[in-house]
Amino acid sequence: MSVSPAVMLTAIGLILGLIAGFVMHRADFCIAGMFRDLFLFRSFAKLRVMVLYVVAAMALFEASRLLGLLPLYPFPMLGPATFAGILGGVLFGIGMVLAGGCVVGTLYRLGAGSRVSFIAFAGLIIGSTLYAEFHPFWKSLLTATTMFSGSITIPQYFNLSPTPLVLISIIPLGWLVALWWRRGQLSSRLYAKGALHLWQAALLLAVISLASYLLIGMPLGITTAYSKIGAMGEQILFPEHVANVSYFATQSISCRNPLTGMMFKGGPGPAMDSIALIQFPLIAGIVLGGAVSALSLGEFTVRHPAPWRQYISAAVGGVLMGLASRMAPACNVWHLMGGLPVLAFASIFFVAGILPGAWLGACMLTRWVVR
Amino acid sequence: MTSAEPATIEFDIRGQICPSTLLTALREINRHATALRRGEITLLFLTTNRDSTHTIPESAGNMGFRVEVISLDGYYAIRVFGNE
Numbered sequence: 001m002s003v004s005p006a007v008m009l010t011a012i013g014l015i016l017g018l019i020a021g022f023v024m025h026r027a028d029f030c031i032a033g034m035f036r037d038l039f040l041f042r043s044f045a046k047l048r049v050m051v052l053y054v055v056a057a058m059a060l061f062e063a064s065r066l067l068g069l070l071p072l073y074p075f076p077m078l079g080p081a082t083f084a085g086i087l088g089g090v091l092f093g094i095g096m097v098l099a100g101g102c103v104v105g106t107l108y109r110l111g112a113g114s115r116v117s118f119i120a121f122a123g124l125i126i127g128s129t130l131y132a133e134f135h136p137f138w139k140s141l142l143t144a145t146t147m148f149s150g151s152i153t154i155p156q157y158f159n160l161s162p163t164p165l166v167l168i169s170i171i172p173l174g175w176l177v178a179l180w181w182r183r184g185q186l187s188s189r190l191y192a193k194g195a196l197h198l199w200q201a202a203l204l205l206a207v208i209s210l211a212s213y214l215l216i217g218m219p220l221g222i223t224t225a226y227s228k229i230g231a232m233g234e235q236i237l238f239p240e241h242v243a244n245v246s247y248f249a250t251q252s253i254s255c256r257n258p259l260t261g262m263m264f265k266g267g268p269g270p271a272m273d274s275i276a277l278i279q280f281p282l283i284a285g286i287v288l289g290g291a292v293s294a295l296s297l298g299e300f301t302v303r304h305p306a307p308w309r310q311y312i313s314a315a316v317g318g319v320l321m322g323l324a325s326r327m328a329p330a331c332n333v334w335h336l337m338g339g340l341p342v343l344a345f346a347s348i349f350f351v352a353g354i355l356p357g358a359w360l361g362a363c364m365l366t367r368w369v370v371r
Numbered sequence: 372m373t374s375a376e377p378a379t380i381e382f383d384i385r386g387q388i389c390p391s392t393l394l395t396a397l398r399e400i401n402r403h404a405t406a407l408r409r410g411e412i413t414l415l416f417l418t419t420n421r422d423s424t425h426t427i428p429e430s431a432g433n434m435g436f437r438v439e440v441i442s443l444d445g446y447y448a449i450r451v452f453g454n455e
Contacts, residue, residue: 028422100388116388191424191440301445304386370391
């Protein structure tokens with residue numbers, strides 16, 4: 001019995017998402033918290049784990065590339081750096097702090113029954129869909145502010161093999177990670193049931209990202225699907241409007257899946273295309289993974305309401321993240337877990353934007369939300 | 372002479388946005404620091420936030436307080452008390 005490529009890729013996305021969601025819930029792997037705590041509590045503890053992730057993913061991606069396992073390098077849908085994209089990063093940083101989690105943190109917590117995360121998820125879809133209304137203007141701004149002659153990665157710009165530049169990055173960062181490890185700064189005593197250390201989750205997620213790159217053709221990414229979900233909903237209510245919005249007609253992917261040979265074509269519009277095939281199972285898997293983890297620990301609950309300020313904050317944060325993930329373009333998972341390890345300019349500039357954004361978000365959070 | 376049992380002040384922060392638990396805990400520990408040190412009160416934080424089950428003990432420990440974390444019916448109870 002042969003399995004169609006679409007079924008195979010759906011199963012792969014679902015399984016990878018499920019494992020990622022499970023691992024993230026067990027470790028409470030909150031990327032928003034890593035950046036937020038830097039400013040809110042002057043704590044670098046969680047961000048150290050992100051450095052560990054980047055080092056591990058860099059090594060895994062580069063080793064796989066050298067072995068000829070990554071024919072799509074740099075991976076599809078990764079664009080050049082733009083000045084306008086940095087503004088997207090700033091907005092994303094504000095949004096993820098106000099929402100209480102990033103685009104995946106929202107998903108695994110939603111799976112565990114968090115009401116606030118459900119509101120943030122709705123906001124993400126609304127924001128991702130709203131972006132379509134001013135896409136032509138923003139696209140022209142992105143094009144006008146493109147940097148580094150449109151090169152996607154640092155090695156491309158300098159016309160070098162990625163290996164020496166990856167090594168130059170890995171050696172000092174790896175030395176730092178080893179130093180933190182020796183000082184015991186990568187782990188703390190755990191009290192939660194079935195908890196994983198953040199460093200364990202970081203290493204597992206690096207392997208999951210590599211598996212996604214090898215099997216699907218790109219690391220984890222989900223935010224184009226948020227626009228698609230919004231477009232699908234909007235099409236039921238305003239089909240003529242959706243047909244006339246240029247963003248929904250764009251094609252953000254056009255490449256061949258290295259595993260099955262299937263041609264990927266698709267975009268943020270309402271059609272059930274390759275974006276739906278790649279990203280819908282991943283989203284469903286992460287939510288399911290969070291739910292399985294929470295249920296197995298007896299921690300799944302929708303019973304506890306939050307103060308009204310927090311629902312408003314989650315909604316505003318979700319909308320901002322949704323907008324920003326299209327403006328940057330792409331989200332923190334795409335850039336931090338996929339782009340940074342291949343030294344993508346856009347991802348480096350996204351991080352440069354997310355830092356002041358997280359600071360602004362932390363200021364807003366303590367001033368207006370958690371008082 | 373027998374000393375009186377310390378009074379418990381409870382904060383139910385279950386279901387709240389991510390940093391709310393730690394922010395509330397730090398604020399209340401600082402507010403009640405003297406009474407905590409004297410052993411007059413203990414603070415009890417109820418949370419569904421897994422992250423705070425190690426961030427609160429770490430922060431309270433750094434401030435010189437003792438902490439116990441108890442897993443209850445789908446949530447955690449974090450008790451902060453003084454050394455006495």
